[in-house]
Amino acid sequence: MKNLLLILLTATLVTSCIDTTEPMGLGISVKKLGKVSGFALKECYEKNCVNSQREITDEKQFIEPIKIVATKDIAYEKIMKIILKEEGINIANSTSNYIRAKQVLYGKLVTDIEFFFGQNKKVQMRAEMRGVPYDLGNSRRVLESIRFKFHQNDY
Numbered sequence: 001m002k003n004l005l006l007i008l009l010t011a012t013l014v015t016s017c018i019d020t021t022e023p024m025g026l027g028i029s030v031k032k033l034g035k036v037s038g039f040a041l042k043e044c045y046e047k048n049c050v051n052s053q054r055e056i057t058d059e060k061q062f063i064e065p066i067k068i069v070a071t072k073d074i075a076y077e078k079i080m081k082i083i084l085k086e087e088g089i090n091i092a093n094s095t096s097n098y099i100r101a102k103q104v105l106y107g108k109l110v111t112d113i114e115f116f117f118g119q120n121k122k123v124q125m126r127a128e129m130r131g132v133p134y135d136l137g138n139s140r141r142v143l144e145s146i147r148f149k150f151h152q153n154d155y
Helices: 002-016 072-085 138-151
Strands: 029-033 036-040 049-051 089-095 098-105 109-117 122-129
Touching: 049 138, 072 089, 072 098, 072 109, 072 138, 109 138, 122 138
Parallel strands: none
Antiparallel strands: 029 036, 049 122, 089 098, 098 109, 109 122
């Protein structure tokens, strides 16, 4: 009984110390992508982040973008429907070429998820869990799940 109480107390203290403030710099901005400049999502600086833009991401944090086989509008609609169907994920912001969503786990842990629909028949993706140094692969798992559902037309 003492061990269970100690575990619950420790878990409560740890989760109450998590910084859930919205990070600065989310969205699309102009960045240097190799030898040219272009629109890009925010870089990943922490281990709790993955990004599909190879030019601004190291190999460990890289995730393949979603390849668009139809039109950008159809891809946008598919991803929007997948996100709206997912439990625990809500749309925070969207424009004609950008979607930002938030996943809330255990009432406290927030993962910011972004999609950018560029001109190159790819959907660039980024996910980062707020306030923790490691997310145990959650950011990658969320994006891989959305990519799988996108290609399986599961929306």
